[in-house]
Amino acid sequence: MCVNHEELIPQFRSYLKKMADYHSAIALLEWDARTHMPKNGIVGRSQAIATLSGEAFRMSVSEQMEQFLDQLGSHTEQLDPITLRLVEESQRTFDRSKKIPPDRYEAFVALTSEAQSVWEVARENNDFATFAPFLESIVDMTREFVDDWGYENHPYDTLLDQYEVGMTVSILDELFSGLRKDTVSLLNKIEAKPHIHTEILERFYDPEKQKAFSEFILREMGYDFQSGRLDETAHPFATGIAPGDVRITTHYYPHFFNAAMFGSIHEGGHALYEQGISSDLIGTPLHMGTSMGIHESQSRFWENTIGRSYEFWQCYYGDLQSYFPESLGDVTLDEFYSAINAVRPSLIRIEADEVTYNLHIMLRYEMEKGLIANTLSVKDLPELWHESMKTNLGVTPRNDAEGVLQDVHWSGGMFGYFPSYALGNIYAAQFTQAIERDLPDFKDRIKHGRLLEIREWLGQNIHQYGSLLKPAEILKQATGETIDAKPLVSYLQQKFSGLYHL
Amino acid sequence: MCVNHEELIPQFRSYLKKMADYHSAIALLEWDARTHMPKNGIVGRSQAIATLSGEAFRMSVSEQMEQFLDQLGSHTEQLDPITLRLVEESQRTFDRSKKIPPDRYEAFVALTSEAQSVWEVARENNDFATFAPFLESIVDMTREFVDDWGYENHPYDTLLDQYEVGMTVSILDELFSGLRKDTVSLLNKIEAKPHIHTEILERFYDPEKQKAFSEFILREMGYDFQSGRLDETAHPFATGIAPGDVRITTHYYPHFFNAAMFGSIHEGGHALYEQGISSDLIGTPLHMGTSMGIHESQSRFWENTIGRSYEFWQCYYGDLQSYFPESLGDVTLDEFYSAINAVRPSLIRIEADEVTYNLHIMLRYEMEKGLIANTLSVKDLPELWHESMKTNLGVTPRNDAEGVLQDVHWSGGMFGYFPSYALGNIYAAQFTQAIERDLPDFKDRIKHGRLLEIREWLGQNIHQYGSLLKPAEILKQATGETIDAKPLVSYLQQKFSGLYHL
Incomplete structure (x- = not known):
């Protein structure tokens, strides 16, 4: 297959830029939730974060992304160093994310967004009981993710790998x-x-x-x-x-x-x-x-x-x-x-x-x-x-x-x-x-x-x-x-x- | 055609909810840009607002939206009053927006987002000359939109209609x-x-x-x-x-x-x-x-x-x-x-x-x-x-x-x-x-x-x-x-x- 890299790379970069814009909006929604948001904003905020995170997640595992990775990944010798790393990292994310159903991921984002507010109050009131059911759900979902991702030696390895590539x-x-x-x-x-x-x-x-x-x-x-x-x-x-x-x-x-x-x-x-x-x-x-x-x-x-x-x-x-x-x-x-x-x-x-x-x-x-x-x-x-x-x-x-x-x-x-x-x-x-x-x-x-x-x-x-x-x-x-x-x-x-x- | 409203209406509502989440994020990005954002955040902010606005815009004119409107709009007698108004309003937005190419709309959002920051400085420095080229571009693009939308009597009518339905x-x-x-x-x-x-x-x-x-x-x-x-x-x-x-x-x-x-x-x-x-x-x-x-x-x-x-x-x-x-x-x-x-x-x-x-x-x-x-x-x-x-x-x-x-x-x-x-x-x-x-x-x-x-x-x-x-x-x-x-x-x-x- 003949790939026109001169067109494809800018398209790939533009696609990634759009994802970066979503992450920028999510970062602000989260920052504001912890600094300035009025109390009753939390429900709407959790939903907005979940929707945007879900969308960025979908983009990372979309057919479009798969096509970019297939086409660019089969001609890595023609790629500049930055694009090469972008393909490598996007592939890594794609492989991990593809294993999680999008609605599970979105539910996890909504859950943790709400749980953070619950935790803040629970910590203030020294009230573990209020927070515990949220933490149980978070642990359960995390274990599901670990099973989806798979692991060689210890189930915790795949979680470490999220934050520190190669750590076990x-x-x-x-x-x-x-x-x-x-x-x-x-x-x-x-x-x-x-x-x-x-x-x-x-x-x-x-x-x-x-x-x-x-x-x-x-x-x-x-x-x-x-x-x-x-x-x-x-x-x-x-x-x-x-x-x-x-x-x-x-x-x-x-x-x-x-x-x-x-x-x-x-x-x-x-x-x-x-x-x-x-x-x-x-x-x-x-x-x-x-x-x-x-x-x-x-x-x-x-x-x-x-x-x-x-x-x-x-x-x-x-x-x-x-x-x-x-x-x-x-x-x-x-x-x-x-x-x-x-x-x-x-x-x-x-x-x-x-x-x-x-x-x-x-x-x-x-x-x-x-x-x-x-x-x-x-x-x-x-x-x-x-x-x-x-x-x-x-x-x-x-x-x-x-x-x-x-x-x-x-x-x-x-x-x-x-x-x-x-x-x-x-x-x-x-x-x-x-x-x-x-x-x-x-x-x-x-x-x-x-x-x-x-x-x-x-x-x-x-x-x-x-x-x-x-x-x-x-x-x-x-x-x-x-x-x-x-x-x-x-x-x-x-x-x-x-x-x-x- | 037999339409299953029991399934279709929740899907339509969920689609609108997603658009509402985008608009919620955009509102926060804009609020923060005018209250707390550090100066050098403006370029990234304008791009994030443009991307999200563009996406919400695309959703309002998508094939999916067209299908919702066609299917629900042809059976209005079966709709509850809220869904009926939602179909009517979404159709109105669809008809208006469909006439604007998405990239033009996105460019307009990016332009006005940047122009608002330029205006703030220009106003402070009493410097109309800096702001004028932005305003010229905004007026030019607005005139293009007016031509796209069309009008009966005065070109300004269609702009009034955006803010006050029926006003001329x-x-x-x-x-x-x-x-x-x-x-x-x-x-x-x-x-x-x-x-x-x-x-x-x-x-x-x-x-x-x-x-x-x-x-x-x-x-x-x-x-x-x-x-x-x-x-x-x-x-x-x-x-x-x-x-x-x-x-x-x-x-x-x-x-x-x-x-x-x-x-x-x-x-x-x-x-x-x-x-x-x-x-x-x-x-x-x-x-x-x-x-x-x-x-x-x-x-x-x-x-x-x-x-x-x-x-x-x-x-x-x-x-x-x-x-x-x-x-x-x-x-x-x-x-x-x-x-x-x-x-x-x-x-x-x-x-x-x-x-x-x-x-x-x-x-x-x-x-x-x-x-x-x-x-x-x-x-x-x-x-x-x-x-x-x-x-x-x-x-x-x-x-x-x-x-x-x-x-x-x-x-x-x-x-x-x-x-x-x-x-x-x-x-x-x-x-x-x-x-x-x-x-x-x-x-x-x-x-x-x-x-x-x-x-x-x-x-x-x-x-x-x-x-x-x-x-x-x-x-x-x-x-x-x-x-x-x-x-x-x-x-x-x-x-x-x-x-x-x-």
């Missing part, structure tokens, strides 16, 4: 088992030392000033407010609505400093990734982060490697004191640096320190495996959560709001997502080693607030590619390595040996 | 000629009297307090903040995003009282209409106001007949004084009532008094007729605007921001819309006569803040029907009359004879 239970079990051992060992040494005092973080921090200081730091990082905005939501998130419109949210607590500050930097890290993707990829499904793990590596890198470093606060602590003279005027840089890095097993994942954070992830990872393998049921989650927290972290939630209800992910049906956070920490440490190789004065640059130069490195080595390269390719190209938890362990050992005089 | 240049010319004569006669008498002082309205009114008081009054009117919200934009508007989500905006000037107060009440009047439509019509194109004229009758009724009445402020002036004790503490109710009703020919339509308001509309109406009939070109607009303002109102704009650039409508391609405002005033006066017939103590109810009872009358007689009844049917059913400007003239003569001691 077998790889994760090994990575996590080493990381857990080293983490527990480090944690035991830290726990034997005197606690670092963190009371200063619970003084009064005027939310308006927190907002202003967050905006200041985001600008220093290179976040472009002409192409984004910062709002407040219950649970912080970043969302790319369009190439020139990447929004972030945070949450201000008047008596807790860390949440908004490090939440803003974290989400800002995500946003810099999206804002830094090459404009060549606009209007295609490659104009997004290549995986959730790589995405998290960017947010965790900014939040921890930069935002919780001594050098960062050598540069900005004076500014911070001038925003909060009454709460920080009598606190030295070293006291502040210790407080924001204090290690103490705690209940809430997003407020966890760098050492114990991955233990929170592993707890969720084990539960998700159980739910999907049908060896664990939703009704047993609150009890198991309490026990696991006690066993793994030595602390016990007082209620479900501090336990099983704390995260938004399950209400959105995002099983397989949580491991991305630990992968993000692992990748971030590997990237940091590469940055230190390329920029030997890395720490000095942080100390002088030359954050834009660090962003530049990330842009060159990671951001610009969007999804043009796969996670392992990005990692290999930037660091020369394959995935490895050792740099993370070294980083943690070195940083916390200093802090705790180990 | 011939009817309007006659209505307006009488209204103009009576208005000028009343205005001459008023101008011969001493000016009413309005300086008190230009004292300092803290925008935060204006917002709080607007919200208070909106609640008094029955506007439901669980099903809507109030934001600030350059140009106020109301938009129904979904049945439980009808949003309004206003604009606060620290040194001008009227704009936000009467703007909020005006947009609130629109919103009450949308919030009051029967839930039987949810998910159909009948879940909206039946025409722009009837819609404007609701906003103008609340803004003027209620909001600028003596009785209204007998009830609420004490509250208002407590919000602004420094600016209104020394102002009597009678002075305040006179000031907010002062008649003085002025430059800005949305700030015009009740007497001169319709003259602003007639000026735009004449220009639109000229642009569409190709007897007037865009480049001549600023000059003509200056001259017409001088001739008709005796005032001259200092610049185009106060002149031809003041309204958003043309940037949105909404030719044929402006007459709706005058029709709204005319209808509102006719409805008021009917209310006074049904509720003889109407004014007493206002005086005691029993606004919900007035809303109830509007809900019963107008709101609930959405587009189930046509404008003339609503008017006939509620008032027993056909359209007539005399009640408006009587209302104005009576009100302003009192105010100006004529």
